Structure formats: structure tokens, C-alpha cells
Amino acid sequence: MSAEAPRPATPMARQILEHRSLLSRARALPGEARFVLAVLTLGALVTGAGIGFLVVTGQLDGRWYDIRDLGNATAHFRDWTQRQGIDSSVPYLVTGLLGGIGILSLVGGWLVIGVWAERRLIAKFQIRQGPNRVGPFGLLQPLADAVKLLQKEVLIPIGADKLLFFLPPILIFIPAMLGWGPVPWAPKMSYADLNVGVVYTIAISSLGVLAVFLAGWSSNNHYALLGAMRTVAMMVSYEIPISISLLAVVLFTGSLQLSDIVAWQAQHYIWMIVLLPFGAFTFLFASTAEINRTPNDIGEAESEIVAGFHTEYSGMKAGLFLAVELGNALLVGAMMSTFFLGGYSLFGLEEWVPGYLIMGAKTFLVYFGFVWLRATLPRFRLDQLMAFAWKFLIPLSIIQLLFVAVESMLIVQSGLPGIVTIGGSVIINAGLTVIGVRAWANAIGYSPKEMASPPIMTNGVGGLRAAEQIRAAS
Amino acid sequence: MIEGLSVTLTHYLIVGAVIFGFGTVIALSKRNAVAVLMGVELMLNAVNLTLVAFSRFSSAFPQGEEPLAGHVFVVFVLTVAAAEAAVALAMAVLVYRQRETVDLDRINLLHG
Amino acid sequence: MESPGIILAFWVLSAITVAGCAMVLVAKNLVHALVFLVLAFLGMAGLFLTLSADFIAVAQVLIYAGSIAVLMVFAIMLTPLAARDNANSLYLLPALASGLGIAAIVSFVALVTPWGELQGDALAQNDPPTTVAIIGDLLLGRYVLAFEVASILLFFALLGAIVLVQERGSRESQ
Numbered sequence: 232m233s234a235e236a237p238r239p240a241t242p243m244a245r246q247i248l249e250h251r252s253l254l255s256r257a258r259a260l261p262g263e264a265r266f267v268l269a270v271l272t273l274g275a276l277v278t279g280a281g282i283g284f285l286v287v288t289g290q291l292d293g294r295w296y297d298i299r300d301l302g303n304a305t306a307h308f309r310d311w312t313q314r315q316g317i318d319s320s321v322p323y324l325v326t327g328l329l330g331g332i333g334i335l336s337l338v339g340g341w342l343v344i345g346v347w348a349e350r351r352l353i354a355k356f357q358i359r360q361g362p363n364r365v366g367p368f369g370l371l372q373p374l375a376d377a378v379k380l381l382q383k384e385v386l387i388p389i390g391a392d393k394l395l396f397f398l399p400p401i402l403i404f405i406p407a408m409l410g411w412g413p414v415p416w417a418p419k420m421s422y423a424d425l426n427v428g429v430v431y432t433i434a435i436s437s438l439g440v441l442a443v444f445l446a447g448w449s450s451n452n453h454y455a456l457l458g459a460m461r462t463v464a465m466m467v468s469y470e471i472p473i474s475i476s477l478l479a480v481v482l483f484t485g486s487l488q489l490s491d492i493v494a495w496q497a498q499h500y501i502w503m504i505v506l507l508p509f510g511a512f513t514f515l516f517a518s519t520a521e522i523n524r525t526p527n528d529i530g531e532a533e534s535e536i537v538a539g540f541h542t543e544y545s546g547m548k549a550g551l552f553l554a555v556e557l558g559n560a561l562l563v564g565a566m567m568s569t570f571f572l573g574g575y576s577l578f579g580l581e582e583w584v585p586g587y588l589i590m591g592a593k594t595f596l597v598y599f600g601f602v603w604l605r606a607t608l609p610r611f612r613l614d615q616l617m618a619f620a621w622k623f624l625i626p627l628s629i630i631q632l633l634f635v636a637v638e639s640m641l642i643v644q645s646g647l648p649g650i651v652t653i654g655g656s657v658i659i660n661a662g663l664t665v666i667g668v669r670a671w672a673n674a675i676g677y678s679p680k681e682m683a684s685p686p687i688m689t690n691g692v693g694g695l696r697a698a699e700q701i702r703a704a705s
Numbered sequence: 706m707i708e709g710l711s712v713t714l715t716h717y718l719i720v721g722a723v724i725f726g727f728g729t730v731i732a733l734s735k736r737n738a739v740a741v742l743m744g745v746e747l748m749l750n751a752v753n754l755t756l757v758a759f760s761r762f763s764s765a766f767p768q769g770e771e772p773l774a775g776h777v778f779v780v781f782v783l784t785v786a787a788a789e790a791a792v793a794l795a796m797a798v799l800v801y802r803q804r805e806t807v808d809l810d811r812i813n814l815l816h817g
Numbered sequence: 818m819e820s821p822g823i824i825l826a827f828w829v830l831s832a833i834t835v836a837g838c839a840m841v842l843v844a845k846n847l848v849h850a851l852v853f854l855v856l857a858f859l860g861m862a863g864l865f866l867t868l869s870a871d872f873i874a875v876a877q878v879l880i881y882a883g884s885i886a887v888l889m890v891f892a893i894m895l896t897p898l899a900a901r902d903n904a905n906s907l908y909l910l911p912a913l914a915s916g917l918g919i920a921a922i923v924s925f926v927a928l929v930t931p932w933g934e935l936q937g938d939a940l941a942q943n944d945p946p947t948t949v950a951i952i953g954d955l956l957l958g959r960y961v962l963a964f965e966v967a968s969i970l971l972f973f974a975l976l977g978a979i980v981l982v983q984e985r986g987s988r989e990s991q
Contacts, residue, residue, distance in 0.1 A: 716827065733908055787971070
């Protein structure tokens with residue numbers, strides 16, 4: 232027995248053993264399929280070269296069929312209606328309706344796909360399969376879930392406040408959708424490019440709190456009320472570091488308009504996350520608290536308070552809360568990529584690739600980070616989270632804001648070349664992040680304890696080391 | 706039909722007056738301290754509406770002279786409203802700790 | 818006013834706001850009153866938008882609907898044994914009379930005063946493209962003293978709120 236390869240301990244181990252790379256899978260394809268693939272690749276290359284020629288010669292810029300920026304088509308449509316003598320409210324209504332449908336279908340489609348994607352991803356992180364029975368790759372799982380939820384009886388607990396129990400699943404959707412308004416998808420492509428975009432974002436995100444509170448309060452359930460009050464307390468606390476870190480961004484860019492913020496980053500060839508590492512971390516961490524995702528999901532901590540504020544909701548109402556959570560995660564991804572990751576710009580690539588594709592890629596990258604965090608980190612304790620916001624994030628954000636104020640004045644008014652001032656700011660902020668975090672942690676008396684032993688992967692049952700051993704042995 | 710209607714400064718002032726009246730009634734008649742605070746906030750809101758309306762419609766400040774002074778005033782009112790709400794609600798919680806009620810009719814130690 | 822959309826928006830939003838205020842007055846439950854109060858705040862933010870005051874509208878949502886309403890939530894939740902009803906006191910009739918009187922007097926003044934307001938195209942021209950920059954300039958320029966006083970006021974309100982609700986002896990017990 233010992234001379235042979237060890238028997239795969241789990242189905243997962245067997246799967247790892249039998250895993251083949253993409254290349255070997257492609258080699259295994261029949262000849263016809265390979266021919267079709269080659270033709271498709273060639274066609275894509277030729278089309279790409281044609282588009283590239285148009286782009287280089289500048290024949291595409293600003294035409295209505297310039298799909299790198301759907302704002303062009305809108306602008307042409309507006310001009311055309313003006314020439315036809317149609318009232319100016321008509322193009323606004325039409326484009327507003329179309330854009331609204333676009334955003335709704337994007338987010339709605341994501342709510343369907345996202346359930347599946349997140350469960351599959353988490354399963355990959357935990358070395359298991361994930362949903363794979365319903366449809367190809369389990370793709371129809373969300374549909375099956377939805378049908379199941381719709382069939383379930385909608386219960387209203389005794390003593391619940393009927394009206395207020397009915398409202399929150401609907402109310403919580405409104406800010407989740409409104410938040411998509413000012414997101415810039417390309418230089419001219421934005422549903423509502425508000426002058427006050429940053430303040431609008433913060434204001435909209437603060438509205439979800441009330442729906443959560445109403446859900447918890449109207450349920451007439453101790454767990455629900457506990458979860459709601461935890462969530463409200465946490466969301467109120469974490470709004471402050473979010474606002475301060477966004478203020479630092481606004482100080483650099485000098486505009487509250489989201490498209491201006493992205494344009495500033497594109498123009499200076501720098502991402503805010505490089506310029507403001509601590510601000511980016513604050514925004515990311517506080518956002519996970521704001522949208523109740525796992526490292527910070529104390530509002531619906533299953534192991535402590537059943538399901539938090541939506542304990543008493545059943546059927547599709549509970550499904551709506553879960554869907555909003557997914558949509559919010561994507562929205563925070565879009566905000567993070569707008570504020571800190573350069574939005575639709577990618578160092579000149581946005582001339583070639585449609586900006587909204589780059590923006591979408593960054594959004595999903597941040598979302599993937601959220602899933603990673605969820606799969607990796609355990610839940611924090613309530614008092615730890617509150618202390619972290621009030622004793623750590625807020626003071627350090629304010630200190631950072633003071634430095635950023637000076638730096639932004641230097642960038643605008645010193646007359647030095649941008650590479651000096653912005654580069655200096657990068658170095659100062661990076662140093663400030665490292666030194667400030669350490670010094671502040673010492674000052675408030677936090678000292679990390681040595682772990683008794685490094686975490687060990689278990690042998691034999693699963694884990695990466697087991698997989699390596701199995702692979703090496705076979 | 707709708708073009709015949711026109712919204713003028715007077716419309717906004719009347720809406721502001723109605724909201725201020727509601728705020729007054731709520732602030733004067735409610736027994737719960739939190740409800741009284743709601744009335745006060747409504748009154749402040751009505752004042753904000755009239756301030757912004759005056760700032761928009763007024764011809765007293767020609768362009769470039771002093772635009773949006775009303776808006777700045779509203780910002781200060783918002784500040785004061787936030788501070789007032791924080792302190793007043795803290796007082797309500799404090800009173801509750803002493804007397805186990807926030808009912809203004811029963812907070813009558815000085816009644817004699 | 819310029820477009821029929823704004824006129825329609827004004828009527829709808831003022832109806833929502835006034836209805837919200839009325840419901841705050843007549844709601845039986847304190848939490849219901851809070852919900853209608855938030856509705857009134859949001860309607861008011863919409864009214865600010867019809868006055869092309871974008872920054873004020875967003876600040877209204879942020880401060881009133883976002884912060885003050887949440888403060889009230891906390892006040893309601895931190896007083897668990899207090900009555901949850903939105904009952905009226907004995908002074909309902911005098912309060913109604915004074916409220917009606919104030920509204921009537923102000924409306925009368927608003928109706929009979931010749932305001933000499935801007936109208937039509939002059940109004941549209943008077944609208945700045947963005948209000949934020951102008952408000953910022955005014956706050957840190959002409960009204961900087963008031964700005965500083967407001968910041969000090971906020972600071973002391975923060976301190977006062979903390980000192981007021983700090984439980985005595987909580988330091989020692991920990």
C-alpha cells in the first residue's frame with residue numbers, strides 16, 4: 232500500500248489529481264473545433280487591426296458609432312433632435328430611460344449571475360466544488376434558488392408592524408440603485424454626472440441605514456433588533472472614515488465630480504491608491520463594514536444572532552436582502568475603482584478598449600478582492616470593529632487629511648513640475664502610512680502578540696499541502 | 706394646462722409657511738421629547754426652504770455681487786441643526802436615565 | 818419657471834413634503850412618525866433641487882435623512898422603557914391655533930408683498946453652473962468667521978453630547 236500513490240482522500244483531491252491545464256484541454260479538442268477556433272481568432276485579429284487603424288488615424292473620434300464612449304451617441308442624438316426642432320426634454324427622457332434600463336439590466340443581471348459566481352469562487356478558495364448540478368457548471372442554480380424562494384410562504388411574525396415590515400426590502404433597493412447614477416463609465420458616459428457626485432455618494436450610502444433599522448425594529452424579534460442596532464451603529468461609525476478619505480481624494484482632484492476625479496488620475500498618470508494608500512485602505516475596509524460583508528458582517532452574524540436584521544424575513548423578501556448585499560458589493564467595487572483605481576483609464580489603453588470595459592474589469596477585480604477577503608478572514612468582534620473605526624481609522628484619516636491639504640496646495644501653487652510634487656506626495660504619504668500606523672498603534676497601546684505557532688494546513692484531508700503531496704506522490 | 710401654471714417665489718414661501726406651521730404644532734403639542742425635536746427640525750427645514758427660494762428668485766443681488774448668500778446661510782442652519790439634535794437627544798437620554806421617561810408632561814420637578 | 822417638468826416636480830414634491838409633515842403630526846407610533854419625517858426631509862431635498870440648489874439638496878439628504886434621523890433612531894432605542902406612542906399633550910388646541918396662525922400670517926405676507934422677483938429668462942441666467950464652488954468661496958472668504966464659529970459650535974456640541982450621556986462611574990467599573 233505504501234509503495235503505491237496514496238489514495239485520494241476526498242473527491243476534491245481526486246479532482247486536483249485529474250486537473251488538466253487549458254492548453255492540454257485545447258490539444259484534446261477534435262480537429263474541426265480547432266479549425267473553428269483558429270478562424271475565429273484570425274477574424275478577431277483582423278477586426279482588431281481594422282479598428283486600430285481607425286483609432287490611429289483619428290477617424291473614429293467623436294463619431295456616433297464610436298462605441299469606446301457611448302456618450303458620443305447620446306451627444307449626437309441630442310444635437311440631431313435640436314436640429315429637428317424637438318423640445319430639449321425629449322432627448323433627456325429617451326437617454327435617461329435607456330441609461331436607466333442599461334444600469335438596471337447590468338445590476339439585475341449581476342444579481343442573477345453573482346450568486347452563482349460568488350458561491351463558485353468561495354468553493355474554489357475552500358477547495359470544494361460549489362454548485363455544479365443545475366445546468367452547465369451549475370449556472371442555473373440562482374434561477375432554481377429564486378424559484379424556491381418564490382414558492383416559500385411569506386411569514387409575518389405576530390406582533391410585527393405590518394406596514395414597516397413590508398417596506399424595508401423595497402426601501403433598501405433604492406439607495407443600492409441610486410448609487411450607480413454618477414459612476415463614470417467613459418469620459419462622456421455617465422448616467423448623471425453630478426456636480427456634487429462625491430457628496431451624493433456619501434449621502435445615498437447613508438440612506439440604507441434606515442431601511443436596515445426598520446427591518447430589524449418591525450420584526451418584533453430580539454435577534455433582528457440586535458442585528459439592526461449593530462448594523463446602524465457600525466454604518467454610522469464607518470461613514471466618517473469613508474467621508475474623510477474621500478475628502479482627501481477631493482483635495483487632490485479639486486472637484487466633487489466623479490468624472491473629473493477619474494480625468495485627474497488619467498491626466499497625471501497616477502492612481503489614487505498609489506497617492507493615498509491609507510485612504511484607499513480606509514475606504515475599502517469601511518465599505519465592507521458599510522455593506523455588511525464578511526470580515527465585518529456583525530450585523531447578520533449567523534453564529535451569534537441567527538441572521539441579524541432579516542431574521543424574520545422569509546421567501547423572496549430574504550432573497551431581496553441577499554441580492555441587495557451582492558449589488559452593493561459591486562457598487563462599492565465601482566466606487567473604489569472610480570476613486571482609487573483610475574476608473575475607465577488604464578494608462579492610454581482607454582484609447583483602444585472601450586472605457587466601460589476597463590471600468591467593469593476593475594469593478595469585478597475589487598469584487599473578487601471582497602470574495603477573497605470573505606473566504607480568508609474570520610468575522611471581527613463588534614467592540615473591535617467600533618474601536619477600530621473610532622480609535623484608529625478616524626484619527627489617522629484626519630492626520631492624513633492635514634498632510635494632503637498641504638500637498639495639494641503644493642501641487643497647485645508651487646509651480647514645480649508635477650513629477651516632483653506628486654512624486655514627493657507619494658513618498659510622503661507612503662511613509663506616513665507606515666510610520667503613522669505603527670506609531671498610532673503604539674500610542675493607543677496595541678501590541679501584537681506572537682502566535683503560539685504558525686497556522687498549519689492539515690495533512691491528508693485537504694488543503695494545499697495535501698494536494699501537493701498527492702501530486703508529488705502520483 | 707401645465708404651462709399656464711407657473712411656480713414663483715410665493716409658491717415656495719407658502720409651502721415653507723405650511724411646513725413651518727406643521728412644525729410649530731408638532732413641537733408645541735407632542736409629549737415625547739423626540740417628537741418635539743422632530744417638530745423643531747421641520748421648522749428649521751421650512752426656514753431653509755425660504756432662504757434658498759429667496760436666494761434663487763431675489764433680484765436684490767445682481768449677478769456676481771453676492772450670489773448664493775442664502776445657500777451659505779442654509780449651510781450654517783444645517784450645522785446648528787445637527788449640533789442641536791445631538792445635544793437635545795443626549796439630554797433626552799440623560800433625562801430618561803434619571804426618570805425612566807422622556808414624556809415632557811411628566812418631567813415636572815420644578816412644577817411646585 | 819422654465820420647464821413643465823420642474824413645475825410638475827414642484828407640485829408633487831410639495832405634496833409629498835406637506836403630507837409627510839401631516840403624517841408626523843397624526844401618526845400613532847413614534848417610529849412611524851420618524852419614517853414620515855424622513856419622507857418629508859427627502860421631499861424637501863427634492864424641492865431644493867427644483868430651486869437648482871444641488872449642494873444644499875445633497876447636504877439635506879446627508880445631514881437630515883442620514884444623520885439626524887439616525888440620531889433619533891438611537892434616542893428612541895436608548896430609551897427602551899419610555900412610551901413609544903406619539904401622543905399629544907393637553908396643549909393640542911392652542912398649538913394647532915398658533916401653527917395655523919403662523920402659517921396663515923406668513924402665507925398672507927407672501928401673497929400680498931410685491932417681491933419684485935426674477936422671472937423667466939433672467940431666472941435661468943441667474944443660476945450659476947455649479948453652486949459648490951461659490952459656496953466654498955463664500956464660506957472660506959467672506960463668511961470665514963461664521964464658519965470658524967460654526968466649527969467651534971460643532972466641536973462643543975460633540976463634547977457636550979459625550980459628557981452628557983457618559984455614565985458616571987463607567988471608568989471605574991471597567
